[in-house]
Structures are given as C-alpha cells and as structure tokens.
Amino acid sequence: MNPPTPEKGHVAPYTRPAAGWGALKYVAINLIKEKVAAGKCKLLFKQNQADGFDCPGCAWPDRQHASTFEFCENGVKAVAAEATSKRVTPEFFAEHTVTSLMTQTDFELEQHGRLTHPMVYDGTTDKYHPIEWGEAFALIGRHLKTLDDPNQASFYTSGRASNEAAFLYQLFVRAYGTNNFPDCSNMCHEATSRGLPLTVGVGKATVVLDDFEHADTILIFGHNAATNHPRMLGELRECARRGATIVSINPLRERGLERFTSPQHPVEMLTASSTKIASMFVQPKLGGDFALIKGVAKQLLELDDAAVMHGEARLIDIDFVREHTNGYEDFANDLRAESWADIVGESGITREDIHALTEVYAKGKRVIACWGMGLTQHKHSVSTVQLLSNLMMMRGNIGREGAGLLPVRGHSNVQGDRTVGIEERPDAEFLDRLQASFGFEPPREHGYDVVNTISAMLDGKVKMFIGLGGNFSVATPDTPRTSQALRQCELTVNIATKLNRSHLVHGKESLILPTLGRTEIDLQNGVAQGVTVEDSVCMVHISYGMNEPASPHLLSETAIVARMAAATLGSEKIDWLWYAQDYSRIRDAIEKVLDGFDNYNERVSIPGGFHLTPASRKRVWKTASGKAEFLVNPIDKESPIRRAREKYGDKLMVMMTMRSHDQYNTTIYGLDDRYRGVFGLRRVVFINAADLARLGFTAGQRVDITSVWGDAVERHVEDFLLVEYDIPQGCLGAYYPETNPLVPLESTGDGCGTPTSKSVPVLLRLSTVQPPAAA
Structure with a gap:
C-alpha cells in the first residue's frame, strides 16, 4: 500500500449549533469549489418541487413534495457534485496512468468532475482510452456469453439507481440466469431487512412523516442526523418545540442533536438563536445496544409487575399483546431471568441510567423508534433490531398514529431498489410472477451478497463484476483483499457519474460507462423521462431532471442496462430497448409483478406520489403465525x-x-x-x-x-x-x-x-x- 499522504489541518472545539450560517457558508464554498454555473445554482431551489428533481442524496422524506426549497447542506453538496462544470474527458485519461491516479486521495479523485465518454482500459499503456458505446456493450455481451456459468458474474447496485433502472437490471440479470445481487443494503440496513420480517412481517418503516406531528417521544438509536440526514433535524426541531421528548442513544454525543439553527426560519438565523433537540443523551459502548434495549425491556417488565401488584394501570399494552402478538410469555420469562450485571456490563450504561431511559419510554403515549447503522453493523445486529421491535410491541407502539418503527435508510433509493427486486434471496412468489409476466424461468438458487461476492472472486468463482453506481472497492471491508478480488476478475464494469477509486482497482479488462445524474434531463426519443424512488417511509414519487447533461455522450442508467441486456441476450423474448424508450412501460411491468403498485403511472403523477403501505402499519402481520412475534435472544458471552x-x-x-x-x-x-x-x-x-x-x-x-x-x-x-x-x-x-x-x-x-x-x-x-x- 502507498504511504499516507501528509495532512495539514487542525482540531478546534465546535460550540455553535448545527446548521445555521455555518451551513450556508459551506454551501457557498462547495458551489464555488465545484464551479457550478449561476443558472444551475438557481435550480437548487427546485430540488424538492414536483416539477423539479429530487435530491440524489439521502432517503429522508419530504414534508410536502411540492413545497418550496427545503434547505439541506449535504443535499446541496450532492447536487453541486452533479452540476459541477469540471469534466473528466478522454484528454484527462490520456494524461494520467491508472497507477498515477491511484496515488491520489478519494477527495482528489472526486474533485476532477463529471465523466464524459465511455472508456476502456488498456493494460499496455496503463491508461483508459475512449470506446464507442456499441463496442462497449459488445465487449460486455461477449464476456457474459463465454462464462461457464451465469453465477460466475456478479451485479452490484447502488442506492442511487431508480426503480426503473433497478427493475430492468434485475430482470436482465435473472433472465441471464443468476441471483448474484450484491448491493449497498448488504452493508447498511440488511439487519433491518432480515430481522423485522420475523417480528412484524415486513422489513420497512411502519410510520409516515405525519406521525412525527403526533409523537410525544422519539428514540434515536445509532444515527447522526446532522451529517447523514440534515433535513431530519427540521422535523425534530418541530417536535422539540411542541414539547416532544427526544432521546439520542449513540456512543458519540453528536452536536446536531444538541442544538440546531434552522436555515428555513429567519428569526433563528437573524437572532443567532437555536432549538434544543435532544433532552436526554445515552451513550452505550460499541456493541452495547442489544444489552441496553434488553435492560429497558426488563425494567419495563419489572415496573409493570409492580403496577399489577399495587393495582395500578399497567405499563404493558396487554390488549395489544393478547390480540396481535405471539411468544410474549417466553420473552417475559427470558427478561426476568436475565442478569442485571450482564446487562450493565455489556451495555456500558449504569442501571440508574437504564431506569431513567425506561421511565421516558414508559411515559410516552406515542413513541417512534428510529435507527441507523449504529444498530445494524454489529455481529448481533439482527437480534438487536428484533429486540427493539419487541420493546415497541410491549407498549403497542406499532401500527397506530404517532408511533412506530423507522429504519432511517441511507441513499435516496436504497429501499426502492430492494422493493423492485435487487435481492440475492428472492422469494418464490416474486420469481413466479416474473416467470408469468416475462415467460422465462428465473433462477431459484440464492445468489451472492457483497461479502460472498468478494470471497467468490478471491476463490475464482466470480470472474466478472458489473457495478450499477457506487464505489465498490472503497465501500467494502478488508480493502486490500477486496482490491485483490477485483483485480482477479476477467472484466469489471462501472456505471458512474464521476471518477472514483473503483475505476482504478480494475479487472484484466475494464470499462467505465458514464451515466446521467438524476438532476439531468433524460430524453428518450425526444421525450423527457421521469424516474421514481421510494424513501425511508415508503413514499414512492417521481422526479424529472432539469439540468442539461454534462456531456452529449452520456446515457441514462436505464438505457445502459437495456443495451447490456440486448447485447447479451438479444431481444427475441424481451424487447429491452422498447422498455428503455419509455419508462412508463417499465412501471407498467412493475405493476404486474409487485403488490402495491396498482395504477403506478397514474398514482405517481400526483405530487408527492403514493404510500407503499406496509401491512404492519395496519396491524396485519405477514409472519408464519399471522401475529407479531416476540423473539428470545440471549446476551452473547462468547x-x-x-x-x-x-x-x-x-x-x-x-x-x-x-x-x-x-x-x-x-x-x-x-x-x-x-x-x-x-x-x-x-x-x-x-x-x-x-x-x-x-x-x-x-x-x-x-x-x-x-x-x-x-x-x-x-x-x-x-x-x-x-x-x-x-x-x-x-x-x-x-x-x-x-x-x-x-x-x-x-x-x-x-x-x-x-x-x-x-x-x-x-x-x-x-x-x-x-x-x-x-x-
């Protein structure tokens, strides 16, 4: 590995509120740094409007999709990165070898700007050279058709991909013959996707944004809203100002959850005032959330036992438990048997502080539990998510107004991609519907996730990698081994808007395919196309790009997928290019295959779109028992x-x-x-x-x-x-x-x-x- 680049910087305490004038200052700095033209700056004010484009950043929902500009510092950074006037042209690649680019930092690579032409790697010169689109797709098709087994290829998906691109991508890959779908979900909220279906029947949020108006208590686990979802702070500000109790449960005491100055509120900006967000901070040690949540559940049970003994109102919602759940007695017995010493030792939180947190939860009439990757990137992340679900079930805080579960997703469409089929473990019903709609037998064998894809590359079982967005070599663990794995591939293909390290950590052959950003006009046969996404609360809405494309040589992600499919499989059974000519045709296909998408094109044309309502929000439990399940998991002592x-x-x-x-x-x-x-x-x-x-x-x-x-x-x-x-x-x-x-x-x-x-x-x-x- 190369020695680290010397850094010049400093550390200084930050004592001001989050956002405010500091956020506006950094917005200006980023617009200047990216050399965004004045005309494109104006379009920032339409990024959350119905006739504008959505922010390509996080998956936090919009309060009103047709509202005026909803300021978000990191959203502006994402939009400015797409709207930059800086370009990575064939001339740039002619001046730089891959080896020389590898010495640059990830920040330096990002700053070169937008990719403009499809490029192919030449090992004799150690440089990328221009390639015609048709030749690039022919190269992909040749490689895919010459593999001994479709499972020797793996197809990655970033959460930036739209529903339309992702659905066509999974259709292509399954028609090709594999379920190898490593995606960004595997590295963030997979514990949510695997854990919640076993407790409440579906791995999605049970709340909508309006529930925040009615919640009196909000528990935020392992999540730094100020950095990861700045618009969430606006919602929390309104909750705090009307008296809701907000608790931050996170090893770090993050400034954004202490005080916040809203750029949307002139009085706060002009008076340099701010709003206190969290009224309580709980800082478990890393990996201690499971024991902490178990401690709260145990304390709640003990308080409920005392209430029963004294003839007082119960803290457990026994009516909800009896009508809607299964396994409560086993769960309660496990809590009673759990050692307080183990709970305190494993959580890193004193019993007194656990009791104080339990009191807050017990007093709440309508509680929302939010969580991020602080809960999901641990060995026991699935059981932690399930235990949090069980804690919420104890007081009936699922499936009623102002209460529920909210996994705060990362990228703008990471939830939607999973919904429309980016899933290495597809269920039989979904595959049956694909077969009925498209006339081919989809593969039934489970495919590789991210970690298994890397292992299979190292073992020589996967020989080709295609990345629909993202930065696979950098996002994944064990970086040197991941790099070794990618370099062993016969061909690596990256579909991207900007240069990143994964283009430099390449296979024996490699392609960079430049694509439109979501902020750019996507014309197919002269007609502007809209794309849809699903946010963290399961709202599905459409948006249209408004910027001119960074280069006339760019293709949309959907068009790239269609042309890869046509070059590999032909168009006799599925007319891939026909679908790519009009994205409403893809939405019609999604409607046929997936529940909840009835009248997709009609409903998504309404400002704000529609809610893809999870059954658990209506207290319908898609579990084996037909009820929400209390699951018993021990504290791991090994x-x-x-x-x-x-x-x-x-x-x-x-x-x-x-x-x-x-x-x-x-x-x-x-x-x-x-x-x-x-x-x-x-x-x-x-x-x-x-x-x-x-x-x-x-x-x-x-x-x-x-x-x-x-x-x-x-x-x-x-x-x-x-x-x-x-x-x-x-x-x-x-x-x-x-x-x-x-x-x-x-x-x-x-x-x-x-x-x-x-x-x-x-x-x-x-x-x-x-x-x-x-x-």
Whole structure:
C-alpha cells in the first residue's frame, strides 16, 4: 500500500449549533469549489418541487413534495457534485496512468468532475482510452456469453439507481440466469431487512412523516442526523418545540442533536438563536445496544409487575399483546431471568441510567423508534433490531398514529431498489410472477451478497463484476483483499457519474460507462423521462431532471442496462430497448409483478406520489403465525470482542467506522468535520480522555491501528491523529474508507452478512513519525 499522504489541518472545539450560517457558508464554498454555473445554482431551489428533481442524496422524506426549497447542506453538496462544470474527458485519461491516479486521495479523485465518454482500459499503456458505446456493450455481451456459468458474474447496485433502472437490471440479470445481487443494503440496513420480517412481517418503516406531528417521544438509536440526514433535524426541531421528548442513544454525543439553527426560519438565523433537540443523551459502548434495549425491556417488565401488584394501570399494552402478538410469555420469562450485571456490563450504561431511559419510554403515549447503522453493523445486529421491535410491541407502539418503527435508510433509493427486486434471496412468489409476466424461468438458487461476492472472486468463482453506481472497492471491508478480488476478475464494469477509486482497482479488462445524474434531463426519443424512488417511509414519487447533461455522450442508467441486456441476450423474448424508450412501460411491468403498485403511472403523477403501505402499519402481520412475534435472544458471552479482550486485556479497543460531515457514503466532498471540531483532516481517531491516560498516549500524537482477528491476515493502517472526544471508554471512532482495511471480511452480522464496521477490535501503537513539538 502507498504511504499516507501528509495532512495539514487542525482540531478546534465546535460550540455553535448545527446548521445555521455555518451551513450556508459551506454551501457557498462547495458551489464555488465545484464551479457550478449561476443558472444551475438557481435550480437548487427546485430540488424538492414536483416539477423539479429530487435530491440524489439521502432517503429522508419530504414534508410536502411540492413545497418550496427545503434547505439541506449535504443535499446541496450532492447536487453541486452533479452540476459541477469540471469534466473528466478522454484528454484527462490520456494524461494520467491508472497507477498515477491511484496515488491520489478519494477527495482528489472526486474533485476532477463529471465523466464524459465511455472508456476502456488498456493494460499496455496503463491508461483508459475512449470506446464507442456499441463496442462497449459488445465487449460486455461477449464476456457474459463465454462464462461457464451465469453465477460466475456478479451485479452490484447502488442506492442511487431508480426503480426503473433497478427493475430492468434485475430482470436482465435473472433472465441471464443468476441471483448474484450484491448491493449497498448488504452493508447498511440488511439487519433491518432480515430481522423485522420475523417480528412484524415486513422489513420497512411502519410510520409516515405525519406521525412525527403526533409523537410525544422519539428514540434515536445509532444515527447522526446532522451529517447523514440534515433535513431530519427540521422535523425534530418541530417536535422539540411542541414539547416532544427526544432521546439520542449513540456512543458519540453528536452536536446536531444538541442544538440546531434552522436555515428555513429567519428569526433563528437573524437572532443567532437555536432549538434544543435532544433532552436526554445515552451513550452505550460499541456493541452495547442489544444489552441496553434488553435492560429497558426488563425494567419495563419489572415496573409493570409492580403496577399489577399495587393495582395500578399497567405499563404493558396487554390488549395489544393478547390480540396481535405471539411468544410474549417466553420473552417475559427470558427478561426476568436475565442478569442485571450482564446487562450493565455489556451495555456500558449504569442501571440508574437504564431506569431513567425506561421511565421516558414508559411515559410516552406515542413513541417512534428510529435507527441507523449504529444498530445494524454489529455481529448481533439482527437480534438487536428484533429486540427493539419487541420493546415497541410491549407498549403497542406499532401500527397506530404517532408511533412506530423507522429504519432511517441511507441513499435516496436504497429501499426502492430492494422493493423492485435487487435481492440475492428472492422469494418464490416474486420469481413466479416474473416467470408469468416475462415467460422465462428465473433462477431459484440464492445468489451472492457483497461479502460472498468478494470471497467468490478471491476463490475464482466470480470472474466478472458489473457495478450499477457506487464505489465498490472503497465501500467494502478488508480493502486490500477486496482490491485483490477485483483485480482477479476477467472484466469489471462501472456505471458512474464521476471518477472514483473503483475505476482504478480494475479487472484484466475494464470499462467505465458514464451515466446521467438524476438532476439531468433524460430524453428518450425526444421525450423527457421521469424516474421514481421510494424513501425511508415508503413514499414512492417521481422526479424529472432539469439540468442539461454534462456531456452529449452520456446515457441514462436505464438505457445502459437495456443495451447490456440486448447485447447479451438479444431481444427475441424481451424487447429491452422498447422498455428503455419509455419508462412508463417499465412501471407498467412493475405493476404486474409487485403488490402495491396498482395504477403506478397514474398514482405517481400526483405530487408527492403514493404510500407503499406496509401491512404492519395496519396491524396485519405477514409472519408464519399471522401475529407479531416476540423473539428470545440471549446476551452473547462468547463474542469476538470478548475473546479478543481475554487475549489482549485492557490494551484492546473497539473501533467504529463512520462518516465525516463533508462526505456522503464513500463520496468525499471536503476535508472538514466541523461539528466534531476537525478541519482539513481525515486520518483521525476519536478517543476518550481516560483511555489516552490509561494507554500512555496524549491527544495530538499519531498512532498506527491494527485490527485483531483469528486469522493470519495482517490488517493495519498508519499515521492517525489522536483526538480527545466524548466517547465511551474502550471505544474509538474513525472515518471510512480510511479504516475499512481494518474490517475483516469474515466478520459479519449473524443472519444478515453485514460487515461489522461498528465493532472492530483493534490495538493502537505510536507511529514512527510524530508531529513536531510546539515551540
């Protein structure tokens, strides 16, 4: 690996509220940095309007889809990245070898701008050269047709892909003969998708945005709204101002959930005032959420037992439990038998603080539980999500106004892609409907997810990789091994808007296929096409790009998929190009295959679209028993973290990977993380002051980080700055993708296969190079 690029920056406490004038300042900086033309800046004010385009960033829903501009700093960054005037042309590639580009940081690669032409890699020159679209599709078709088995190819999907592109993509791949669909869900909310169906029957949110108007208590687990979903803070602000109790349950005490100045409210902006968001902060240690939630459930049960004994009103919604659930008695017996010592020890939270959190939950009449990847990227993430669901069921907080479950999805259509078939484990009913509608026998064997795809590449079982968006080599764990896996492929294909590292970590042959962004006009046969997405609360809506394409040589994702399919399979059975000529035809096909999409084209034309209502919202439970299920899961006393601690003692630390404020997923927009007080730096590691003293370090020193796992693979990163921070003892935080090399490929969540990026056992040691002493 190349030595780290020296960083120049500083650390300074951030004491102001989130957003406000600081957010507007950084918006201006990004528009200037991206060299966005004035005319395109005006279009930012239409990004959430019915006649405009949706933000291509996060999946947080719009309060009113036809409203005026709803400000979001990170949304502007995403839009500006697409609207940039900077271009990556054939001339750019002629000047740079792949080897030379590999020395640049992810931030530097992002800053080169939009891709303009399809490119093919030439190993003799170590450069990408232009290729005609027809030749590119013919190359893909030849490779796919010469594989010995369709399962030797794997097809990745980013959450940026629209419903139309994703549905056509899965149709193509299944007609080709495989269910190898690694996608970004595998790395984020897969625990939700696998865990919730076993408790409430469906792996989606049971709330809509209007429920926030009626909730009196909101529990936010493992989620930093100010960075990951800034528009959520506007919703939380309104809840806080009307008196709702908001609790942040997260190892880091994030500034955005302390105080927030809304750019939408002139009084706050002009008076430099702010709104207090969370009234309670609970900071479990990494991996401690399961024990914490179990502690709250146990305390709630004990309070309910006391209420019964004294003839008082019960805290358990016994009517809901009796009518709608199964397995409660076994669950209650497990809670009674659980040791308080184990709960406190594993959660890192005192019994007194668990009791205080339980009191808040017990007083709430309408409670919403939200969670992000702080809950889903652990070994026990599935059981944690199920336990949270069970806790909500204890008080009937599912399927009624102002209450429910809300997994806060990441990318703008990560939920929709799964809904329309991007799924390596498809159910039989979906496959039967595909067969009936399109006249071919879809493969029934489950395919590879992300981790299994990488392993199969390393074993030589997967020889071809196609990525519909994303940055696979950087988003995934065990970076050197992932890079090795991709380089062993016969062909890698990346469909993208901008240059990223995955284009440089290529197979023996490689293609870069430039595509339209969602903010750009998509003309097919002279008619502008709209695309649909599904947000975190299951609202499906349509949007149309309004910017001129960055290059006349770009094709839409849908057109690229159709032409790959035609080049590989021909058009005798399915007329791929016919579907790509008019996206309403794809929506008609989705309507035939999937429940809930009746009159798809008509309903999506209404501003705001329609709600794809999960059955559990109506208290209909699509489980084997026909009821919501209380599931029993023990506290794991033989976890990899425990085993590592037995070997390394107090030297062992547990690290989580996370985003800085100037990034979205793997896209690095800038080098600041201002709410955490970090400026111009990315190789930092956040650590508790007591751990600094205990380990013999001081803030400002540089350390190397080594992860410990039970194999012979060395996982090591160098030259990280120690930053003292409010984080539980024994825990560390650091940014990805810089620390993804420390996440073992084999360390995954039970039952979901998600990399355990929030609980990595590591050791620290001083780097050989230290910063100069202060004068």
